[in-house]
Each structure stands twice: as C-alpha cells, then as structure tokens.
Amino acid sequence: GRDKPAHKVGTATYPGSLEGKDVVFSVTITLPQGVNALPQPVQVSYSTFDATDMKNAARHVAGTKPSEAQDYQKTSGMLVFPAGAQDAALTQTIAVKTIADEMVEEDEPFYLELVGIQNAQLNGPARATGYVRNNDxxxxxxxxxxxxxxxxxxxxxxxxxxxxxxxxxxxxxxxxxxxxxxxxxxxxxxxxxxxxxxxxxxxxxxxxxxxxxxxxxxxxxxxxxxxxxxxxxxxxxxxxxxxxxxxxxxxxxxxxxxxxxxxxxx
Incomplete structure (x- = not known):
C-alpha cells in the first residue's frame, strides 16, 4: 500500500574503481514522512550484469581465475534490512570485485540490478552502472x-x-x-x-x-x-x-x- 517504505538504489558510492579493487554500490531505504523506523523487514535481491549494450563493456567471470575476457567478479545475493532499522542502518553496500590485468584498455562499464524486492516499493531506477577503471x-x-x-x-x-x-x-x-x-x-x-x-x-x-x-x-x-x-x-x-x-x-x-x-x- 501507500504506507510501505519506498526503496531506492543509489549510484555507485564511487562511479568506478581501479581494476583489482572493489566497485561499491549503495542501496538505501527511504521511509515515508512521519515514519522513523522500518516497520517490517525488507529483502532486496541483486545481481550484476554485463553492459552488453554499451561500448567497451566489462565482462564478468563466475570464478576467480583471471583471463583477457574477465573484468569483474559476477556478484549476486540478498540484502536484509531488519524491522526497526533507522538512520544509517537504512543504507547497505554491495562490493563487486574487479580483476586486474596487464591490458591497456578503456574504462569498462557493467550493471548492478535490483532483481527482487519484498515489503518495499522501488523508488528510482533498478539498475546502476559501475566502471572498471584502467590502471595499465x-x-x-x-x-x-x-x-x-x-x-x-x-x-x-x-x-x-x-x-x-x-x-x-x-x-x-x-x-x-x-x-x-x-x-x-x-x-x-x-x-x-x-x-x-x-x-x-x-x-x-x-x-x-x-x-x-x-x-x-x-x-x-x-x-x-x-x-x-x-x-x-x-x-x-x-x-x-x-x-x-x-x-x-x-x-x-x-x-x-x-x-x-x-x-x-x-
């Protein structure tokens, strides 16, 4: 209903990170006016995706062994915001590991998408873009x-x-x-x-x-x-x-x- 807390996904805490470091995304629950704490638990499922519709897109790898076709670690999971959460506890982060290589290349984008939300509404885009930044x-x-x-x-x-x-x-x-x-x-x-x-x-x-x-x-x-x-x-x-x-x-x-x-x- 209208009294459900609205959920929104933020852009990356940093627009990108140098390869070999984590790209960190933030996910924030926004409460309705007059509500000070989360009335019930909220679950948010997420997953990363290759930005296949973008030039020079990053490519994911299911394992940890690097190769020329691997730029970041495919990441999925669930965030749980407990009932009673308020203030800083209404924000959680998702860290996506990137993979260092020795190739000189352009910065490469990939997506983090919220694929499922329970007990909240989506407020804003479900997809955010992260970048694997070149350091070679x-x-x-x-x-x-x-x-x-x-x-x-x-x-x-x-x-x-x-x-x-x-x-x-x-x-x-x-x-x-x-x-x-x-x-x-x-x-x-x-x-x-x-x-x-x-x-x-x-x-x-x-x-x-x-x-x-x-x-x-x-x-x-x-x-x-x-x-x-x-x-x-x-x-x-x-x-x-x-x-x-x-x-x-x-x-x-x-x-x-x-x-x-x-x-x-x-």
Missing part, C-alpha cells in the same frame, strides 16, 4: 633499427610516448619515468650532453597526452676526424614517484635507444 600504462622509447643517426653538433631527437589505446585514461594516477644517457664510445659532455639517471633533467611525467614526446639530446661539434661515436638513451619507471596502483610496462625493445654521432669532418 605502456611507455616506450622509439628505437630505430639503425639507431638515431645525427651529425655532430645536431640534436638527437629522441621520441617516446605512452602507447596503447589513446583514449585509455590514467584515472588520476601519477606515472613517472627516468630517461637518461649512457656512453658506449662517445665521451659524456664532450661529444654529447650527458643526462644523469637520477638528475632532475631525467625525470619525465607521463600524461594522458603523451603522444608522442620529443626529447632533444645535444651533441657537440669538434674539428677532429674520428669514427662515429655511440651512446645509449635508456628509460625505466621511477617507482618512487609513480602511484603504487599504476601498472606500468616498458617493453624490452622500448627501454633502450642507440644514438650514432656521425663525424662531420669525414
């Missing part, structure tokens, strides 16, 4: 097969970028890499402008817009007739400055680039 980042140096070949006195224009799906967001994660130089046959600060690994100059912040970035490493001219001289540009993740929830990958190929300084006097 791939960063690489562009490493030409023959190396970066530059005439002495010209800058070596080193290209690096955040690769993978360009629309996959970093979701507030701080990601930093170190890009520095290491001599092979070239003399640091004589043949090229050396960048020390732990210097401020080597520190680079990865952003959503890192597509791509050019880093100039200066080389120096001299009047000597000499063979081509070599040095490496290297990259690695700065774990101390990077958010612990970020899963950052630098491929073996993308972590090292060779620079060949060609003699200008030959």
């Amino acid at each position: 980042v791939t960063v690489d140096l562009f490493a030409p097969h023959q190396g970066y070949q530059v005439k002495e006195g010209e800058p070596a224009k080193i290209i690096w970028s955040r690769s993978g799906i360009r629309t996959a967001m970093l979701n507030g994660l701080d990601v930093y890499v170190r890009v520095w130089t290491k001599s092979v046959t070239a003399t640091p600060n004589t043949d090229y402008d050396h960048i020390a690994k732990n210097s401020q100059q080597s520190l680079r912040r990865v952003t959503n817009d890192t597509f791509p970035t050019v880093m100039n490493v200066l080389t120096f001219y001299d009047s000597l007739h000499e063979q081509d001289e070599l040095f490496f540009v290297l990259m690695e993740v700065d774990a101390a400055k990077t958010s612990p929830d970020a899963q950052v990958t630098i491929s073996e190929v993308g972590s090292t680039a060779l620079v060949v300084i060609q003699d200008s006097n030959s």
Whole structure:
C-alpha cells in the first residue's frame, strides 16, 4: 500500500574503481514522512550484469581465475534490512570485485540490478552502472633499427610516448619515468650532453597526452676526424614517484635507444 517504505538504489558510492579493487554500490531505504523506523523487514535481491549494450563493456567471470575476457567478479545475493532499522542502518553496500590485468584498455562499464524486492516499493531506477577503471600504462622509447643517426653538433631527437589505446585514461594516477644517457664510445659532455639517471633533467611525467614526446639530446661539434661515436638513451619507471596502483610496462625493445654521432669532418 501507500504506507510501505519506498526503496531506492543509489549510484555507485564511487562511479568506478581501479581494476583489482572493489566497485561499491549503495542501496538505501527511504521511509515515508512521519515514519522513523522500518516497520517490517525488507529483502532486496541483486545481481550484476554485463553492459552488453554499451561500448567497451566489462565482462564478468563466475570464478576467480583471471583471463583477457574477465573484468569483474559476477556478484549476486540478498540484502536484509531488519524491522526497526533507522538512520544509517537504512543504507547497505554491495562490493563487486574487479580483476586486474596487464591490458591497456578503456574504462569498462557493467550493471548492478535490483532483481527482487519484498515489503518495499522501488523508488528510482533498478539498475546502476559501475566502471572498471584502467590502471595499465605502456611507455616506450622509439628505437630505430639503425639507431638515431645525427651529425655532430645536431640534436638527437629522441621520441617516446605512452602507447596503447589513446583514449585509455590514467584515472588520476601519477606515472613517472627516468630517461637518461649512457656512453658506449662517445665521451659524456664532450661529444654529447650527458643526462644523469637520477638528475632532475631525467625525470619525465607521463600524461594522458603523451603522444608522442620529443626529447632533444645535444651533441657537440669538434674539428677532429674520428669514427662515429655511440651512446645509449635508456628509460625505466621511477617507482618512487609513480602511484603504487599504476601498472606500468616498458617493453624490452622500448627501454633502450642507440644514438650514432656521425663525424662531420669525414
């Protein structure tokens, strides 16, 4: 009847969570005006569903073993609000476990739906949307097969970028890499402008817009007739400055680039 307490489902307590963490939904009982406590128990059944009608939808898994096609743990059950519940006891939460992977992908939606209600009315939508937020980042140096070949006195224009799906967001994660130089046959600060690994100059912040970035490493001219001289540009993740929830990958190929300084006097 009209005196039954109305039930409503809230949106996710957080619109989404980073993969590997819980997405938390809230379910709240709203009492009629003048009623201070729940007069009888209320049972609410719920279940998660894939958002198959939405682009890049998350996919559920019945077990806990992750794979490429699994983004969250299928969750169903029942909430029981006891008679006499009031104030904070009129809200309960549902935690849906998400599954971490190493794939760079867009944020993925799924649904939580209230599939059955006893002793209450539905007030508002029965379905709420949760999101599995991407936390995977791939960063690489562009490493030409023959190396970066530059005439002495010209800058070596080193290209690096955040690769993978360009629309996959970093979701507030701080990601930093170190890009520095290491001599092979070239003399640091004589043949090229050396960048020390732990210097401020080597520190680079990865952003959503890192597509791509050019880093100039200066080389120096001299009047000597000499063979081509070599040095490496290297990259690695700065774990101390990077958010612990970020899963950052630098491929073996993308972590090292060779620079060949060609003699200008030959």
